[in-house]
Amino acid sequence: MTAKISYSDVEVGTELPAQTFPVTRADLVQYAGASGDFNPIHWNEKFAKEVGLPDVIAHGMFTMAEAIRVVTDWAGDPGAVVEYGVRFTKPVVVPNDDEGALIEVAAKVAAKLDDNTVRVDLTATSAGQKVLGMSRAVVRLA
Amino acid sequence: MALDQSFVGRTYPPTAPYEVGREKIREFAEAVGDANPAYTDAEAAKELGHPDVIAPPTFVFSITFKAAGQVVQDPQLGLDYSRVVHGDQKFAYRRPVRAGDRLTVTSTIEAVKSLAGNDILDIRGEVHDEAGEHVVTAWTKLVARAAEEA
Numbered sequence: 313m314t315a316k317i318s319y320s321d322v323e324v325g326t327e328l329p330a331q332t333f334p335v336t337r338a339d340l341v342q343y344a345g346a347s348g349d350f351n352p353i354h355w356n357e358k359f360a361k362e363v364g365l366p367d368v369i370a371h372g373m374f375t376m377a378e379a380i381r382v383v384t385d386w387a388g389d390p391g392a393v394v395e396y397g398v399r400f401t402k403p404v405v406v407p408n409d410d411e412g413a414l415i416e417v418a419a420k421v422a423a424k425l426d427d428n429t430v431r432v433d434l435t436a437t438s439a440g441q442k443v444l445g446m447s448r449a450v451v452r453l454a
Numbered sequence: 455m456a457l458d459q460s461f462v463g464r465t466y467p468p469t470a471p472y473e474v475g476r477e478k479i480r481e482f483a484e485a486v487g488d489a490n491p492a493y494t495d496a497e498a499a500k501e502l503g504h505p506d507v508i509a510p511p512t513f514v515f516s517i518t519f520k521a522a523g524q525v526v527q528d529p530q531l532g533l534d535y536s537r538v539v540h541g542d543q544k545f546a547y548r549r550p551v552r553a554g555d556r557l558t559v560t561s562t563i564e565a566v567k568s569l570a571g572n573d574i575l576d577i578r579g580e581v582h583d584e585a586g587e588h589v590v591t592a593w594t595k596l597v598a599r600a601a602e603e604a
Contacts, residue, residue, distance in 0.1 A: 314502050333487065346478075346485035347516045372540045377486040377512040384511070389502040390492055390550065393511045397544030397593070446542075 316388030319428040319453040328386045328419040328432065333378040335370050335404065336412030343374045357408060369403035375415055375443055379436045382419045383449050394429055395450040404438040413438050419449075428453050456568040457575070461531055464563045466524045471556035471584065472517045479509045479553060486510060499552075508550040514557075515543065518579035518592040521559035525577055526596065533573060534598050541574070541595035548588050556584040564593070571600030 340354050349371055352359040360368050376398050384390040406413045415438050422433040434447040476494075483493035491498035492508050499507045526533055551557070558581070565576040579592040 339485070339487070343485045346482045348520070349516070373512055373515050373543070374486065376543060377488075377510060380511050381486075381488055384488075384490060390490055390511060391502060391504055391508050393547060393550075395544070395546045396511055397542065399542045400540055 314389050315392040315451070315453045317386060317453050319424070319430070322421050322424070322430060322453065324421055324423060326421040328382050328421075330416070330418040331382050331385070333381070333415045333417065334412055335374065335378075335406055335415060336410070337368065337406060337408055339412070340368065340370060340374065340406060343371055347371065347373065349373065365403065365405075367405050367407055370406055370413070370415075372398075372400040372403075375400075375404055375436060375438075378415050379417045379434050379444060379447060380449060382417045382434065383432055383451055386419075387451050387453065392452045393449055394452055396448070398434075398436075398447040399445040400443075401445040402438075402441045402443045404443050415443070422448070425450065457531060457533065457566045457573045459566055461563050462566050466521075466561045468558040468560045468582075469521045469524075471558050472520075474509060474551055474553055474555040474557065476507050476553040479507055479513065482513050482516075483510055486512075496553075504550065504552060506553045508552045511545065511547070511550075514545065514551050514581060514590050514592060517557055518559050518561075518581060519594065521561050521579055522577045522594055522596075525561050525563060525575070533575065533596075534601070537599045537601065538596050539599065541597045542593070543595070544593040546591045548590060551581075551589060555589070557581050557589060573598040 417436045419434045423431040429452045432449045436444040560580045562578045564578050567574040575596045577594045581590045
């Protein structure tokens, strides 16, 4: 496992490059196929509204997968992720247009831990709302 | 109706092995738009010290969630799956999942709670490879929202 970033080069408060991830209905259909999660709330507007949602929503696991890219792109080696957890606080609502929704992810080093690992705290928002809470990763650096 | 507390601590039999295919990893990486070569190029993965292409960190959820289905669909537990939402998800990795892995999942109910009419279920999935080595642990919190008053 070889992270590109060295433990000695980061300190508490170091910000990782933020990224914005677009998500359209087509992305959700593709993710449903790849992940095997075919819950109709992720592709069927009529069904989503019948169960009380404002519209089709992204899979929580899709948002979780996008958010960790800020960490894996920074670390270089996705295998350097030791722990990763999130709370799904609000859904990412994905309208049926060409634009879809945006997931904005920021992250910073919150603590330096033993064994060359650091805890990274992530913030993910969509349409101005926080969509992930308690979103944290532990990653092993070089 | 509140779920039966006696299910706490119950462990279900390990699942049949799931064989992780490199094309399945590629399909997943493409679906999340992640072009990291460690997912598709064995040489790039080897340069990072892995024996073969590895899977994105959240890939393993497809396997652990399917395993959790044993719990969720246990008729004795009686969870109303049509009202279930995903509350929390956490993973602790011993090593990344990689192509060629044959993974089994052992699911345990860690907690059963009722809060404001919602049923909350915590399931831990322990993932092991063919050699019996631990690969990753997944914690999944499911919330069955209270049914509306008739």
